[in-house]
Amino acid sequence: MGMLKYSDRWRHQGWWLGMAVLVAVIAWVDTAMEQAVAAAVLYTLLILLALRKLSPRGVVAIMGICVLLTLGSCLWSLHSATPVGWINTIISLLAIVVTAYLGLRMKVAQSKAQAAQERLMQLTRVSNVGALGASIAHEVNQPLASIVTSGNACQRWLAQQPPQMERAHLALQRIQQEAVRASNVISRVRGMAKGDAPQLECVPLAPLVSEMMGLMQSSFDSQKIKVDNQVPTDMPDVWVDRLQLQQILGNLLLNAMDAVQTARERSVNLDALPCISVSAHVCSERQVQLTVMDTGTGLVPAVSEHLFDAFWSTKPQGLGLGLSLCRTMVEAMGGQIWAENRSDGVTGAQFHLSLPLAPETSS
């Protein structure tokens, strides 16, 4: 870990040193060259480098320095034998400012695209079923409330002297209607939960994993978690529903990320580098095993017992549906999912998926 920090710092210092050398060279060329050319245009190189590494504010600062240097060398060269000339200077300044402006615009657009992607990931996250759950609960609760209250009213109409049969009858009618309404909600939910049968197809595993990791790269980066795709590119294709496998993998990766984050918050497992790795191997004639491994808090027996139960969660905001739905989806594709602690001495969990091989390669 110390090694890494050291090399990081070295690289950082090297970058600034390179920038400084570049500035010096360009300034020297701009000022001292015999020909009156717009050498200051080369400052755009600095801007482009800065855009890759620095925050927008840093880029603006670098731009300011470049503008000042350009103006300075123009003024300085006025008194020398080969003045740079105002036209050249203005061309250089324009190039510097326009490059910085366009570069920053692009950066903003990129970060917006990244944010949108993260939101998309969050949406696909199955725990967002939370909102759905609350809405279903409301949908069922309304008719139930009406049934209970109507039942009370009906009793009261009947208890009156003389009994108000007409009103009691109306209340009963409402009870029937509402019971039908509640059962309609339930059957709608059931239809939704069952979903469509998985669309099985030949899917190459390695690209799917790297695609998913790419989608979540920015989240991993912001939490400073290393991700490692160890799926061999020559893996045989698997026979799965592409979309569902993406959802399952996305869910496992998000869980792993949460686990690493939790470990960090509780200051456990500090001697391991925060890392999530995905690996795969052919485990039998007909099956591939995909493994997602993290350096999180690991699984205690009380947790692993209920891991795949519906509505069971260790997370305060969790609805406890993520892994339960994952299991349903994996099993519908003819695979299995299970979890255990890492066996390599490092604290952390590993989740295994067994997936059927595509027919061509299995025969």
Added chain:
Amino acid sequence: MKIPMSVDTSPSSSRATVFVVDDDASVRASVQDLLESVGLHVYGFATTADFVLHLQTQPPVGPACLVLDIRMPGQSGLDFQKSMAQLGVHLPVIFVTGHGDVPMSVQAMKHGALEFLMKPFREQDLLDAIQKAINIDQAHRVQVSERQALQSQWQQLTQGEQAVVRGVVAGQLNKQIAADLGVSEVTVKVRRGHAMRKLQLRSVADLVRWLDRLDAF
């Protein structure tokens, strides 16, 4: 099971009105039915806007209260409760909700909600809450009319008479009051007599008590 035939048969709540605002037609109808079965006068509304419109054309004559759903499209029940004072609606509020949580109920109670009931609610809870709300509104109405009566009596006095009454209640002698107001002692005596007659009071002690009640509002 014991089923009371009505909430209250005392004359004070005989004309009691309950307003029910719930966007769910069926829940609204069932609550309305239940309350009617105990002899209450009920109006149901799908939105708070409809309810306000009704109040503007037909304000309740007797004691009344409001049964309000929290979760409604458009203006929520909580938002409406906050704006009630501005709209000049002073009714005890009973909240009903399908998905209440603690912060929500705290917020509702802070703004003066009388009760916070979770759907489906026990009928007795709702009826008890309504009884309580009606009583509160009744007491409020009595208080308001009493205050109005006292104030209109006070307004019948001239400014000079009011000043004399203030002096008497403050324990000043007629002589002192006369000096303070720059009038003769006879004038003070006359004004004092007029004031006592207009307020229909006999003694200074009565007058002190009367003014205390007025000032208490």
